[in-house]
Amino acid sequence: MNKQRLEAFTDGVYAIVITLLILDIRNPDVAATALGPALVRLLPQVVTYVLSFFVVGMYWFAHHRVAHQVKLINGTFTWLNLVWLLFVSVMPFPTSLLGRYPLQFIPIAIYGIDLILTNVTGYVITVYLVKHPELAVAPVPPAALRALLPVYIISNGIYVAAIAIAGILPWVSYAMYAGVLAWLMVRYARRSNPFKPAAQAPRSAGRASRAAD
Amino acid sequence: MNKQRLEAFTDGVYAIVITLLILDIRNPDVAATALGPALVRLLPQVVTYVLSFFVVGMYWFAHHRVAHQVKLINGTFTWLNLVWLLFVSVMPFPTSLLGRYPLQFIPIAIYGIDLILTNVTGYVITVYLVKHPELAVAPVPPAALRALLPVYIISNGIYVAAIAIAGILPWVSYAMYAGVLAWLMVRYARRSNPFKPAAQAPRSAGRASRAAD
C-alpha cells in the first residue's frame, strides 16, 4: 500500500461527498409565482447542507492530520481507513433525511450516530498508529493519545446528549452538533496557525504537539 | 496542512462541480415525435449550463492563481478555502433554478449573490495572504492588492447592477454576468500568455505582476 495513492483516493472520496451534498437541494419546480415561498421551504435543507459541508470538511482536516503522522501503510490500516470513509460517504443520506424531517427524532439520531461512528473510527485509527510505531513518521507517544482522549469523550458525549434530547428539544440538538463543529474548527484553526514546514520543524517536539492536536 | 493535498482536494471539488452541472439537463422523456420541441424547451438550461461551466472554470483558474503564491497553509487558510469551495459547490443549485425560471428575478438574484460571495471570499483570502507573509512564496506587496481591488469592485458592482435590473430586464442581467465572465477570461488568458516557468522567472518582479493579476 502506497501512502500517496491512499491519500489521493481519500481526498477524492471527501471531495465527492462534500460536492454531492448539493444534489439534495432540488429545484422546487413550482409555478413561477410560487417560487418565493417554495424556496423558503427549502431553508431546512440549506441549513443541514451547510452543517454537513463543514462536518465533512472537518473530517477531511482530521484525516489530513492523521495521515501527516503516517509513513507506511499496511492492509489493516487501509481497511480501517475504508471504514472511516464508509461513515463519511454515508453522510449525504442522513443530511437528506434531516433536511426533509428537520424536527423529528429519528433523523437527528441517525445523523448523530453517523458522527459518533466516524469519530470513533478516527480514534481507533490513532490508537492503531500508537500500537504500530513502525507505520508512523515518528512514534506517536501514548501521552499524545491521552491528550486526545478528552476531545473525543467531550464531542461524543455532546453528540449522545444531542440524540437523547432530540425528541423534546430538536433545536438544542442542532445547536449541540453545530457547537461541537465550531469548537473543533476553531481548535484546528488555532493549533495549526504557527504551522511550520515539516522540513524545518524540530522533529521530536513538532511530532508530539502535532499528535496532541 | 499540506499544500499538495489542499490542492488535490480543491481540484477534486472543482472537477466534480463542473461535471455535475450536466446532470441538471434531463432527458425530456416525451414521445419520439415531440422530441424536437422538447429539446428546444431545454435551451435555457443549456445556456445556463454553459455559463456556469465557464464560471466554475474561471474560479478554478482564480484559485490556481492564489495557490501559486502560497507556500505554507495553516488552519485558518484551510477554513477560508473551504468557505470558498462552499460557494463554488453550491453552483449547481442556482444554475438549476436559472435553467427552470430563466426570466424571474429571484433565480437571477440568487445566482448573482453566489457570484458575489465567491468573489468576496477570494478577495478575503488574498488579503489574508498579504497579512500573513509567512505563508506566501514571496510576500505579496500591498500594492499588488490595491491593483486587484478595482477588478473586484467593477465585477461585483456589475453583479449588483445585474441583480437590481433582473426584475425588469432579465436579458440585460445575463449579458452582464456573461460580460464579466468574458472580461475576466480574456484578462486571465492575456496576462498569463507569456507565462514563464517559476524556476526561471525573476522572483521579485514575477511575483508582483502575478499578484496583480
Added chain:
Amino acid sequence: MNKQRLEAFTDGVYAIVITLLILDIRNPDVAATALGPALVRLLPQVVTYVLSFFVVGMYWFAHHRVAHQVKLINGTFTWLNLVWLLFVSVMPFPTSLLGRYPLQFIPIAIYGIDLILTNVTGYVITVYLVKHPELAVAPVPPAALRALLPVYIISNGIYVAAIAIAGILPWVSYAMYAGVLAWLMVRYARRSNPFKPAAQAPRSAGRASRAAD
C-alpha cells in the same frame, strides 16, 4: 502513457463509484409518522450498499497491488485497465437492483456476473504483465501467477455457485458473496501487514511474494 496519470484517473473512478453508491439510498419522503417503518424497508438497500462499498474498496486494493508491479504502461494495458474500470463503474446499477429486489434470482445473478467479469479482467491484466516483463518493475515469475490461480478459481467458483443457488436460497448467495469478500479482505490485510517500504525491501524476494499475493 504515464503511470501516474493512469493511477490518478483510476483512483478518481474508484473514489467516485464508491461514493455514488449512497445516492441509491433515497430519502423515503413519507409522512413523519411513517418514517420509522419506511426506514426499516430501506434495510436491504443498506445491506447491499455496505456490501458494494467493500467490494469496490477491495478491487481498488487489488488494482493498487497490480499497479505496484508496473513500471511502464502501453496502449493495450490502458485499454485492459479501462475494461476493468468499466466493470467496476457499472457496480452502482447491480447494487441498486439488488437493493430493490433483494431476493430475486436475476439481480443476484447480475451482481455475481459483474463480480466474475471484474475478477477475470484483473487476472487477464496480471497474465498480460507476466507476458510483458518489459512493463513490470521486476519480471513477474510465472510461479507467482500459478500461485494466484487458485484464489481466482475459488472466488469465481463460489460466485458461480452463488448464482446457481440464488433462485432457491438467496440468503446463501449473499453469504457466499460476503464470505469471499471477507476472505479476500483478511488475505490482503494479513499479507501486507509486514509491508516494508519499497526502497528497503530486498528486490527479488519482495517482488515474488508480493506478486503471489
Added chain:
Amino acid sequence: MNKQRLEAFTDGVYAIVITLLILDIRNPDVAATALGPALVRLLPQVVTYVLSFFVVGMYWFAHHRVAHQVKLINGTFTWLNLVWLLFVSVMPFPTSLLGRYPLQFIPIAIYGIDLILTNVTGYVITVYLVKHPELAVAPVPPAALRALLPVYIISNGIYVAAIAIAGILPWVSYAMYAGVLAWLMVRYARRSNPFKPAAQAPRSAGRASRAAD
C-alpha cells in the same frame, strides 16, 4: 498555470464523466415478476453506456497524448482545454438521449455533433501547440500535424456521414460511431505498444512519431 494541476483537474473531470454515465441506467422499479422484460428494455441504454464509456476513455487517452508534449501552460491553453472538457462533460446528456430514443434522428445527430466538436477542439489544441513551440517539450513539427490531419478528416467525415444516414439507417450510424472508436482504440494500442520511458527515448525521433500518433 501549472501543468500538474491542469492534469489533475482534467483527469478528475474525465473520471467523473465516465463514472456518471452509469447513473442513467436506472433501476426499472417494476413488480418482481416483470423484472426480466424490464431489464431487456434497458438494453439500448446498456449499449449506449458502453459506447460512451469507451468514447470518453478514448478522449482521455487523446488528452494524455497531447499533455505529454506540453511543458508550459498559458491562459489560452487553459481555456482551450476547458472547451475540450466542456464537450466531454456534456457526454452524459447525448448518451441519455440516445439510450431513450435509440433509433431517432435527433439523438444520433446530437451525439455525432458532440463527437465532432470534441474532435475539432482536440485538433485546434494541437495546432495551437505547433504555433507556440515555447509551450512544447520539443517543438511539434508541422509535418507531425500534417500526418494527423487525415485521421481527423476521416473520423469526422465518418461522423458526418453517420449523422446524414441516421434518419434512414440508424443502425449503420451506430456501426460507424463504433467503427471509428474501434479504429482509434486499435491505433492507440498499437502505436504505443513499444512505448519507451521518456528519459530513455531518443528525443527528436520519439517526439515526431509520438506527435504523429
